Amino acid sequence: MRPSRRSLLLAAPLTALGLTACGGDDDTADTAGAEGPATAPAAAGRFPVTVEHALGSTTVEAEPQRIVCLGWGSQDVLWALDLQPVAVPEVAYGALEDGTLPWWEGHFDAATTQFLPNPDSGEVPFEQIAALAPDLVLAVYSGITETDYASLAKIAPTVAYPDQPWLTTWQDQATMIGRAVGRSAQAERLVSDTEADLAERAAANPDLQGKTFSYLYATDANLSVYLPGDPRVDMLHALGLVDAPGVTALARSTPTFYAEVAKERVRDLDSDLVVGYGGQTREQFVADPVYSTMPAVAAGAIAWLDDESLVSATSATVLNIPWQLDRLVPLLTAAAQA
Known part of the structure; x- marks a missing residue:
């Protein structure tokens, strides 16, 4: 799907x-x-x-x-x-x-x-x-x-x-x-x-600073990656994370907010940590024989969003950002420390 x-x-x-x-x-x-x-x-x-x-x-x-x-x-x-x-x-x-x-x-x-x-x-x-x-x-x-x-x-x-x-x-x-x-x-x-709140949370979580990430939508058969400019990606930038090199390369040639990537090319998106959601649970994502080839996935450096309300909140607004960050930042920190 x-x-x-x-x-x-x-x-x-x-x-x-x-x-x-x-x-x-x-x-x-x-x-x-x-x-x-x-x-x-x-x-x-x-x-x-x-x-x-x-x-x-x-x-x-x-x-x-x-x-x-x-x-x-x-x-x-x-x-x-x-x-x-x-x-x-x-x-x-x-x-x-x-x-x-x-x-x-x-x-x-x-x-x-x-x-x-x-x-x-x-x-x-x-x-x-x-x-x-x-x-x-x-x-x-x-x-x-x-x-x-x-x-x-x-x-x-x-x-x-x-x-x-x-x-x-x-x-x-x-x-x-x-x-x-x-x-x-x-x-x-x-x-x-709200920007001050983001800055404070970034300062309070030094493990996130400078870590590369890729933000994926993954299913058993298909893979998409969010690109800079999407609210999900920009929110992580504000917290101190930076785009994986493969994401940066895709953004140069993709005019939309996400890119479809052949699943077998998932290693093009290697990063310090992976953020994602989709048609799989975290357990299914980790066990997938293709996704598990990513070093971050093998190391457990994954912030997987199983909560649909949290996924919905990542399309950010001034009202939902505090609610979102209270739940998202701990997931990111745990992934960064893996």
Whole structure:
């Protein structure tokens, strides 16, 4: 089984097209300048604001009250900004029995937020969205097409991804959404606080510093490797790990966020430690006669993600990163010490 679009969600380097204000700016008393953003209360947002993105330029005339989320992660940013969406995508991977994700606890309110179809389907539920009478649609980390965007924009102002489909960093998610809802300063503080948390965890785990890694999606028959720019990979960079030479070579010739590799060429991905998940358990992965030829696998230097919720969290947001790191860092440290 190949990894689904959801399981291979991606992010790009920090290359948002730019966020510009029109009329007023946002929740800051002044626009951010050389001295950094001002610190007026987040609720004091000024409108209209305009957000530039890959599919156009979207102006939000007034503070949105009914926000619909498409794709992945936008709802997490809204909750982190103390806002409630009226609709979010259904979770198909890693969900709890009630259809939510663990880090949604205390945020998701079924009385005010309904589910839209899972984005894996590739279908945008235009009629369902229109019936919700939204005043903003957030598709910042999604795969909507130009045609989808044109249809959504007729329903409500719609903010798409900064560059390529499914290619948005967690930082850009936060800052673009913060601008769209008039809470830029609050969003920027969330980003800086999260980056500080990452730096602290990196400093507290010196065994990770400078170790090479490859991040695999492995099944009995197939192998994929995540590349720099994907949120999973970039998160490990922030913790001090570095790409294996074979991963670096693949990234030079691969325009997407992952590459398929013939299973018998797995040694091209040799590294100090292996991070992965897929259609195998850790025990099956270690016992596989091909994967076990990797020195890291033979040595037990493996951070294998058997928890689907943790796998889901690795498509990072400002809301789930602390939850994710509490579980991921111990796995990485154990692998680095093997």
